[in-house]
Amino acid sequence: MHHSIAIAKLALLLATAAVSRGFFVVAHAHARKSCWPREREALLALKQGINDTDGVLTSWQKLRHDCCRWTGVACSNETGHVTELDIGLNWLFGQISSSLLSLQHLEYLDLSTTSLVGPNGSSVFPDFLSSLHNLRHLDLAGTPYSGRVPARLSNLSNLEYLDLSGTSLHGHAPEFLFSYKNMRHLDLAGTPYSGRVPSRLSNLSNLEYLDLSNTLFSGTLPPQLGNLSNLRHLDLGYMQNIHTADVSWLTHLHFLEHLDMSGINLGTADMFPVANTIPTLKDLILSNCSLPNANQPLKHLNLTRLEWLDLNRNHLRHRIDTSWFWNITGITHLDLDETYLHGRFPDALGGMTSLQFLSFAYNGNSATMMVDMKNLCDLELLRLDGSLAFGNITEFLRKLPQCSSNKFLSLLSNHNNMTGMLPDMVGHLTSLEQLSLSNNSITGAIPSGLRNLTSLYGLDLTLNQLTGQIPMLPRSLTRLAISMNSLSGPLPLDFGAPDLTDLSLFSNCLAGYVPRAICELKNLSLLDLSNNLFEGEFPWCSAMPSMEFLILSNNNLSGNFPSWIQNSSQLVFLDLAVNKFYGTLPMWIGELVNLKFLLLNHNMFYGDIPANITNLILLQYFSLASNNISGSIPSSLSRLIAMTLEHPKRGTRWYVQEVINKDILSVVMKRQNMKYDIYRINEMYGIDISLNHLTGGIPDEITSLNGLFTLNLSWNHLSGKIPTNIGDMKSLESLDLSRNNLSGEIPTSLSDLTYLSSLDLSYNNLVGRIPTGRQLDTLYAENLSMYSGNNGLCGPPLKKNCPGNNDLEHGDQQRRESGYDPVVFFYFGLTAGFVAGLWIVFCALLFKRAWRSAYFRLFDKLHDNVYVFVVVTWGMITSKTTTS
Numbered sequence: 001m002h003h004s005i006a007i008a009k010l011a012l013l014l015a016t017a018a019v020s021r022g023f024f025v026v027a028h029a030h031a032r033k034s035c036w037p038r039e040r041e042a043l044l045a046l047k048q049g050i051n052d053t054d055g056v057l058t059s060w061q062k063l064r065h066d067c068c069r070w071t072g073v074a075c076s077n078e079t080g081h082v083t084e085l086d087i088g089l090n091w092l093f094g095q096i097s098s099s100l101l102s103l104q105h106l107e108y109l110d111l112s113t114t115s116l117v118g119p120n121g122s123s124v125f126p127d128f129l130s131s132l133h134n135l136r137h138l139d140l141a142g143t144p145y146s147g148r149v150p151a152r153l154s155n156l157s158n159l160e161y162l163d164l165s166g167t168s169l170h171g172h173a174p175e176f177l178f179s180y181k182n183m184r185h186l187d188l189a190g191t192p193y194s195g196r197v198p199s200r201l202s203n204l205s206n207l208e209y210l211d212l213s214n215t216l217f218s219g220t221l222p223p224q225l226g227n228l229s230n231l232r233h234l235d236l237g238y239m240q241n242i243h244t245a246d247v248s249w250l251t252h253l254h255f256l257e258h259l260d261m262s263g264i265n266l267g268t269a270d271m272f273p274v275a276n277t278i279p280t281l282k283d284l285i286l287s288n289c290s291l292p293n294a295n296q297p298l299k300h301l302n303l304t305r306l307e308w309l310d311l312n313r314n315h316l317r318h319r320i321d322t323s324w325f326w327n328i329t330g331i332t333h334l335d336l337d338e339t340y341l342h343g344r345f346p347d348a349l350g351g352m353t354s355l356q357f358l359s360f361a362y363n364g365n366s367a368t369m370m371v372d373m374k375n376l377c378d379l380e381l382l383r384l385d386g387s388l389a390f391g392n393i394t395e396f397l398r399k400l401p402q403c404s405s406n407k408f409l410s411l412l413s414n415h416n417n418m419t420g421m422l423p424d425m426v427g428h429l430t431s432l433e434q435l436s437l438s439n440n441s442i443t444g445a446i447p448s449g450l451r452n453l454t455s456l457y458g459l460d461l462t463l464n465q466l467t468g469q470i471p472m473l474p475r476s477l478t479r480l481a482i483s484m485n486s487l488s489g490p491l492p493l494d495f496g497a498p499d500l501t502d503l504s505l506f507s508n509c510l511a512g513y514v515p516r517a518i519c520e521l522k523n524l525s526l527l528d529l530s531n532n533l534f535e536g537e538f539p540w541c542s543a544m545p546s547m548e549f550l551i552l553s554n555n556n557l558s559g560n561f562p563s564w565i566q567n568s569s570q571l572v573f574l575d576l577a578v579n580k581f582y583g584t585l586p587m588w589i590g591e592l593v594n595l596k597f598l599l600l601n602h603n604m605f606y607g608d609i610p611a612n613i614t615n616l617i618l619l620q621y622f623s624l625a626s627n628n629i630s631g632s633i634p635s636s637l638s639r640l641i642a643m644t645l646e647h648p649k650r651g652t653r654w655y656v657q658e659v660i661n662k663d664i665l666s667v668v669m670k671r672q673n674m675k676y677d678i679y680r681i682n683e684m685y686g687i688d689i690s691l692n693h694l695t696g697g698i699p700d701e702i703t704s705l706n707g708l709f710t711l712n713l714s715w716n717h718l719s720g721k722i723p724t725n726i727g728d729m730k731s732l733e734s735l736d737l738s739r740n741n742l743s744g745e746i747p748t749s750l751s752d753l754t755y756l757s758s759l760d761l762s763y764n765n766l767v768g769r770i771p772t773g774r775q776l777d778t779l780y781a782e783n784l785s786m787y788s789g790n791n792g793l794c795g796p797p798l799k800k801n802c803p804g805n806n807d808l809e810h811g812d813q814q815r816r817e818s819g820y821d822p823v824v825f826f827y828f829g830l831t832a833g834f835v836a837g838l839w840i841v842f843c844a845l846l847f848k849r850a851w852r853s854a855y856f857r858l859f860d861k862l863h864d865n866v867y868v869f870v871v872v873t874w875g876m877i878t879s880k881t882t883t884s
């Protein structure tokens with residue numbers, strides 16, 4: 001969090017500084033005097049220590065004498081001395097040289113976001129900067145300095161501008177920072193400075209810009225801040241644990257334009273009346289401030305210059321139209337997410353003609369939007385996710401602006417209980433870039449007018465009741481999700497959108513052959529056609545180099561294992577389960593080195609398990625269940641290191657988060673709707689090769705896969721003993737070896753599997769005493785048949801005594817230790833076949849309304865056991881990045 005804000009800041013910095021940079025270059029082009037040799041040498045020495053991979057400093061050359069014309073350098077046009085050095089915002093590594101000391105006339109130094117460490121390669125703040133006495137402007141934002149600022153820095157008595165944001169300077173902010181009487185701009189954002197907010201800040205009476213956001217300052221806000229009467233920009237957002245009941249000091253800041261107090265508990269402060277005494281305010285950012293309401297009557301509204309108002313995450317819970325801000329027509333940005341405002345949007349909204357962003361998401365589905373927004377020609381984002389009680393999409397779209405001047409519009413109205421049909425006039429909303437309407441009750445066909453939306457790149461209609469076929473798509477479209485609808489018919493022979501990267505059509509009633517047109521989509525990285533009625537062979541696509549997620553499960557597809565996949569080396573997730581694929585598994589499968597999930601269950605594959613499969617060192621879940629696979633289990637299993645605890649990131653909470661964010665979320669969830677539960681998919685570490693014709697023994701090597709959660713080898717012809725070290729598979733929660741020809745005794749180490757919550761050893765030829773152990777005893781109580789069909793087994797918990805032995809008493813049946821919850825797995829295996837049957841029934845039922853609702857209730861129930869549908873729409877998340 002900390003980090004991302006700092007980064008966002010730097011990005012902003014980058015944008016603003018790029019502009020000013022251009023200015024400097026122009027300015028010193030007029031310089032007359034050539035530079036001083038001593039200063040030129042100093043700059044060259046500086047360059048020596050820098051690794052300049054981007055060639056930023058290529059103009060810095062001995063032969064180009066006039067160093068005043070070098071990139072980032074500016075000189076006084078009277079003396080010729082270097083006065084400015086601006087090499088910030090570049091990709092520069094290395095060390096900064098103390099040769100800089102020769103630039104005694106330097107007034108302006110910008111090293112921001114470079115990775116230049118101190119002269120000794122240490123990240124200690126470079127002390128010699130304190131000797132550049134003429135410095136007025138020092139920008140070290142985002143540099144790698146840590147530790148403390150040397151006290152000598154206080155010698156820079158002319159300093160007007162100091163930016164230390166995003167550095168790792170820590171401890172208490174040094175007192176001398178508050179002694180620069182000329183200081184106008186002080187930015188400490190994102191530094192880990194801690195302690196109380198220093199009241200001595202109020203000494204900096206010339207300060208116009210103060211940013212303490214995202215620091216670790218805590219405690220109350222000193223009212224002395226009111227002495228900073230020249231402040232224009234005050235950012236106190238998201239410090240550590242700040243509270244204040246008194247904000248009256250703000251009334252002294254007569255020039256304040258930007259105020260951010262996000263994250264500060266202002267629950268008892270009289271915030272809005274105080275803000276209303278500052279008519280200069282343009283930005284008022286009070287996100288997550290525990291504000292109780294925003295409907296105080298403000299007798300005279302002073303805030304007529306307000307442009308940016310952010311009240312998100314304050315639980316205001318009153319009527320929308322009673323809020324004080326609706327008459328301010330200059331507002332460009334209004335963020336009301338998670339405010340729980342309810343009721344009708346006031347008509348005044350239609351008059352807020354400057355509005356560019358309106359975000360009103362996650363407000364508990366109790367608002368209604370009937371406002372005519374035709375005049376909001378600057379609108380770029382309208383986001384209402386999870387906030388409307390109902391709405392008619394036909395009427396809603398008709399009220400949107402259709403201005404020719406409108407640049408781009410993203411409309412996000414997911415989870416809003418909207419009904420009606422998508423009108424053909426949607427084609428008039430030519431500025432639409434994103435249209436996201438997932439999880440509503442929109443009916444009818446997808447209108448062909450959509451094709452006219454020449455800017456549309458994202459369309460998400462997941463989880464509605466759309467029928468008919470997929471029409472010709474807008475050419476600009478890159479992401480399309482229409483999963484979980486009732487679309488029927490074949491796929492189009494031409495999608496019309498050659499740049500599609502994501503195509504998600506799962507859970508519809510699409511049928512017929514998959515057309516070759518799919519192969520024309522060269523940029524496709526996600527293709528999900530699962531849960532449809534496709535049949536025949538998947539076309540041979542010569543090159544799909546970007547494919548990462550190929551999900552074709554639960555159709556009637558046939559043919560050999562698609563050989564073109566060999567060229568899709570980026571593949572992470574391959575799901576061909578529940579189809580009629582046949583033939584042998586290819587040797588080259590081991591070349592798909594990025595594969596993490598390989599689901600081939602419920603097909604008709606035969607032959608051996610290719611040994612090369614163990615080359616897939618990222619593989620974490622693998623199912624071949626219910627095929628006709630024969631031969632033995634490859635013994636090189638120990639190479640599947642993703643299935644071991646040694647896998648670098650395994651086993652920590654952080655890891656799960658990381659993977660969700662990085663791998664799955666960014667690639668799929670951010671932009672797609674997936675049927676696998678994202679919170680569980682990363683917990684899927686397993687091997688399922690049940691229901692095949694495997695012979696031979698269980699290789700001992702399998703016990704090195706100590707990261708596996710499930711292992712299912714049931715219903716094969718495996719013989720030999722259960723590996724003695726089975727107890728090494730510490731993570732196992734489910735172990736099924738039933739219905740094989742396993743012999744010998746049950747290894748006692750089995751009782752070491754403390755996470756085991758499901759065990760089945762039935763119908764083998766196991767003999768001897770059953771090992772005891774708390775966990776095993778508990779499991780038996782839950783599954784009394786787990787040892788059945790093994791006539792040679794004896795001892796408790798079975799009634800049968802072992803020959804010539806008294807049985808020991810069992811220990812108490814203790815509950816499982818630790819707070820570790822057993823992971824519930826998807827039944828990719830056995831039940832999926834059952835679902836295949838269901839899907840056909842489901843599609844048939846789509847057209848019999850009366851039956852549907854009753855059936856759905858049943859279906860939902862079954863569903864829970866099969867796929868967990870988690871609908872996360874990319875629309876929601878992309879817009880989050882746009883607004884923040």
Ligand SMILES: *[C@@H]1O[C@H](CO)[C@@H](O)[C@H](O)[C@H]1NC(C)=O
Binds near residue numbers: 051093
């Ligand atoms: C410069 O940086 C690049 C990229 O980080 C690195 O590959 C290269 O080895 C570096 N060169 C020197 C001389 O440090």
Ligand SMILES: *[C@@H]1O[C@H](CO)[C@@H](O)[C@H](O)[C@H]1NC(C)=O
Binds near residue numbers: 030031077078
């Ligand atoms: C020199 O710089 C000053 C400001 O620093 C400016 O007013 C003046 O026009 C410049 N002279 C020339 C010849 O560029």
Ligand SMILES: *[C@@H]1O[C@H](CO)[C@@H](O)[C@H](O)[C@H]1NC(C)=O
Binds near residue numbers: 119
């Ligand atoms: C840097 O190195 C110089 C000599 O190599 C030494 O005198 C100085 O103390 C070092 N500074 C730091 C901060 O390590």
Ligand SMILES: *[C@@H]1O[C@H](CO)[C@@H](O)[C@H](O)[C@H]1NC(C)=O
Binds near residue numbers: 130131151152154155
């Ligand atoms: C800078 O300030 C320090 C005290 O912080 C002082 O000892 C030193 O003489 C001053 N001058 C220079 C040139 O460093």
Ligand SMILES: *[C@@H]1O[C@H](CO)[C@@H](O)[C@H](O)[C@H]1NC(C)=O
Binds near residue numbers: 277278299300301302
């Ligand atoms: C409006 O602002 C002026 C100037 O700060 C102030 O005197 C006046 O009290 C404010 N009005 C209200 C209703 O707060």
Ligand SMILES: *[C@@H]1O[C@H](CO)[C@@H](O)[C@H](O)[C@H]1NC(C)=O
Binds near residue numbers: 301324325348
């Ligand atoms: C907004 O303006 C309308 C008339 O245009 C007025 O009736 C209403 O009271 C105003 N609301 C506020 C909060 O000032």
Ligand SMILES: *[C@@H]1O[C@H](CO)[C@@H](O)[C@H](O)[C@H]1NC(C)=O
Binds near residue numbers: 389390417
């Ligand atoms: C959806 O809207 C209908 C009325 O159009 C209403 O009866 C129903 O309760 C709403 N459902 C939800 C979940 O808000």
Ligand SMILES: *[C@@H]1O[C@H](CO)[C@@H](O)[C@H](O)[C@H]1NC(C)=O
Binds near residue numbers: 392394395419420421
């Ligand atoms: C939605 O609005 C359109 C146009 O006003 C109307 O024809 C249609 O019946 C409405 N649909 C629903 C479900 O209310």
Ligand SMILES: *[C@@H]1O[C@H](CO)[C@@H](O)[C@H](O)[C@H]1NC(C)=O
Binds near residue numbers: 450
């Ligand atoms: C779409 O564009 C075509 C040709 O430009 C035009 O004839 C048609 O009316 C447009 N449809 C809509 C709904 O805008």
Ligand SMILES: *[C@@H]1O[C@H](CO)[C@@H](O)[C@H](O)[C@H]1NC(C)=O
Binds near residue numbers: 587589591611
């Ligand atoms: C697969 O592995 C075998 C040996 O196990 C090897 O001979 C063959 O070259 C490998 N094939 C591929 C495509 O990696």
